[in-house]
Each structure stands twice: as structure tokens, then as C-alpha cells.
Amino acid sequence: MENVGNELTKVLDKKNWSSRFDELVNNVMEDPDVAQFILEHREELTDEAITKSYAKLYEFVQEKKKFKLNDPTMIAPGYEPQLFMNFHFIDVTYVPTKELLAKKAAQELSNRVKTMNVPKDIKEASIDNYTVSSERKEALAEAFFFIRSYTENPKEFHQGLYLQGSFGVGKTYLLGAIANELADHEVQTTLLNFSSLATEMKAAIGSNSVVDKVDAIKKAEILMLDDIGAESLSPWIRDDVLGVILQYRMQEQLPTFFSSNLSMDQLEKEHLSTTTKGEEPLKAKRIMERIRYLSKEIKMVGKNRRLNN
Numbered sequence: 001m002e003n004v005g006n007e008l009t010k011v012l013d014k015k016n017w018s019s020r021f022d023e024l025v026n027n028v029m030e031d032p033d034v035a036q037f038i039l040e041h042r043e044e045l046t047d048e049a050i051t052k053s054y055a056k057l058y059e060f061v062q063e064k065k066k067f068k069l070n071d072p073t074m075i076a077p078g079y080e081p082q083l084f085m086n087f088h089f090i091d092v093t094y095v096p097t098k099e100l101l102a103k104k105a106a107q108e109l110s111n112r113v114k115t116m117n118v119p120k121d122i123k124e125a126s127i128d129n130y131t132v133s134s135e136r137k138e139a140l141a142e143a144f145f146f147i148r149s150y151t152e153n154p155k156e157f158h159q160g161l162y163l164q165g166s167f168g169v170g171k172t173y174l175l176g177a178i179a180n181e182l183a184d185h186e187v188q189t190t191l192l193n194f195s196s197l198a199t200e201m202k203a204a205i206g207s208n209s210v211v212d213k214v215d216a217i218k219k220a221e222i223l224m225l226d227d228i229g230a231e232s233l234s235p236w237i238r239d240d241v242l243g244v245i246l247q248y249r250m251q252e253q254l255p256t257f258f259s260s261n262l263s264m265d266q267l268e269k270e271h272l273s274t275t276t277k278g279e280e281p282l283k284a285k286r287i288m289e290r291i292r293y294l295s296k297e298i299k300m301v302g303k304n305r306r307l308n309n
């Protein structure tokens with residue numbers, strides 16, 4: 001690489017350059033990997049080609065040393081220098097190490113689940129470790145059914161789930177487990193706590209970023225709105241945030257999940273039409289129609305698991 005080549009020239013510029021040069025060349029040629037490489041490619045390499053490759057060999061030896069010491073000044077941290085034949089000359093390439101690849105893969109996997117204000121245990125939720133009680137069998141079966149049908153046929157419309165159940169029954173956990181399982185299939189899920197979303201939107205009103213935020217959310221490949229109905233809902237959040245998101249997802253046939261303490265009926269009557277203005281029931285009905293279209297209501301019953309933890 002440039003800078004290493006320059007370094008070599010600098011060293012060579014010194015007064016007694018020829019003996020310094022010999023010393024450097026000897027150092028480089030004595031390196032077992034270099035010797036082995038030249039031996040393996042001796043037939044393709046002329047003596048002139050080897051001489052012209054000194055700078056590359058020098059770079060290789062230097063960078064290999066740094067790589068072994070994990071020296072942060074190395075050219076490409078996480079990549080191991082390797083010699084290869086580049087046309088008739090010797091060249092250095094940098095190959096990612098297994099550790100680097102594993103780290104990147106893990107990073108990619110967790111990037112595929114975008115979460116906002118979701119606790120750590122939910123981020124690590126797994127469908128394989130899901131404790132099944134008879135009451136939750138249906139929800140788990142539906143979750144598996146969705147994952148299978150969506151991954152087999154992602155272009156078709158698939159109804160998401162509307163998980164309804166009391167506090168602590170494991171709704172958020174199941175959403176997280178579905179999201180993680182989908183991530184294994186390279187499907188990106190956005191899991192948002194609805195109250196946090198509402199708070200963030202309200203805070204963004206002044207900053208003009210509301211439209212961008214709503215846009216990003218409505219276009220998510222899989223969207224999960226967790227704990228809808230828990231916050232007090234302003235007509236603006238209902239119509240200009242939730243309404244816009246759901247309208248788009250219905251049009252574009254994008255899978256959408258919900259979780260709520262309230263049943264769909266309760267959500268419509270007790271939550272979405274909270275204010276007393278005449279038009280409210282109609283607006284609530286319209287939102288509810290979209291939720292019903294996008295998702296299937298599943299009742300989750302069981303003990304409050306939070307009490308045991």
C-alpha cells in the first residue's frame with residue numbers, strides 16, 4: 001500500500017541505503033510465509049518480478065506483525081494480510097478473519113430488528129425457548145404459522161396478529177420472539193412501544209421531522225405496535241400518526257402486529273373514540289377497520305409472569 005511503500009523509500013533514502021536495503025530484503029525474504037509463498041509460485045515468478053514485489057512483501061511482513069500483536073495502527077483492523085499473485089507480481093490482500101465475519105453477522109442480525117424502548121429480555125426473546133402453557137398454545141401456533149407463510153411467500157399479504165391479554169401474560173415477549181425468528185430469515189421487523197412512539201411524535205411536532213418519522217415507520221417490512229391502548233390518545237396521534245401508518249400498510253399490504261390489554265371491541269369503544277365530538281365514533285371505526293384488516297385477534301390468557309421474575 002502507498003504509505004508502506006513510501007516508508008520503504010524513506011528508509012532507502014538514508015545514506016547507507018544499500019546495506020540497509022539488503023538488511024530489509026533479507027528480513028523480508030526470511031519470513032517463513034514469504035519463503036513458502038515464493039516456493040509455491042516459483043514457476044510463475046521471474047527474479048525481476050520478485051525484486052519488483054519487494055515493497056509488497058515488506059508491507060505484508062509489517063502488517064502481519066501488527067496483525068499478530070493486534071496493533072491498532074494496522075492498515076485494516078480485523079483483516080488478515082495475505083499474499084497472492086496479481087498478474088505476474090506478488091501483491092497483498094486483506095481478508096476478513098472468521099471473528100470479524102462472525103461479529104458482522106451478529107451485528108446484521110440485530111440490525112434487522114429495530115426496536116424502540118424495548119427491554120433487554122424482549123430483545124433476546126426466542127421462539128425456541130418459548131415456554132408453552134396450554135393457554136398460550138394458540139398464540140404460539142399462530143406465530144409459527146405467520147413466520148412460515150410469510151417467509152415462504154413474502155410478496156403475498158399476510159395478516160399479522162393482534163395479541164390481546166392482561167399485563168404480564170407475555171405479549172411483548174412473543175412479539176420479540178417472532179421478530180428475532182424473522183431476523184434469522186433475513187426479514188426486518190420494527191417493534192415499537194406505542195406509548196413511546198406517541199411521546200416521540202409529540203416531541204417532534206416542532207421539528208418538522210414528524211413526516212419523516214411516520215414515513216419510516218409506515219414503510220417497515222414488518223411493523224409491530226406494542227401496547228396500543230395503554231396511553232391516553234390524542235386525536236392527532238390517532239388520525240395523523242396511527243391513521244396514516246395503518247392506511248399505508250393496508251394499501252401496500254404490509255404485515256402489521258399489535259399487542260394490547262384491550263380487546264379489539266374495547267379498543268374501538270373505550271379507547272379510540274375517547275372524546276365526545278360527533279365525528280369521533282366514525283373515525284374510531286375507520287381506524288378499527290384497518291386494524292381488523294391487518295391483524296387477527298388472539299386472546300392470550302395466563303398468569304402474570306412478571307410476578308415470578
Ligand code: ADP
Pocket residue numbers: 121122129130131132165166167168169170171172173174305306309
Ligand atoms: P406483557 O407484554 O403481556 O405485559 P411481557 O411480554 O412483558 O408481558 O412478559 C412478562 C415477563 O415474562 C417478561 O419479563 C418476559 O421476559 C417474561 N416472559 C413472557 N413470556 C415468556 C416466555 N414464553 N418464556 C420466557 N419468559 C417469558
Ligand code: MG
Pocket residue numbers: 171172173226227
Ligand atoms: Mg408488554
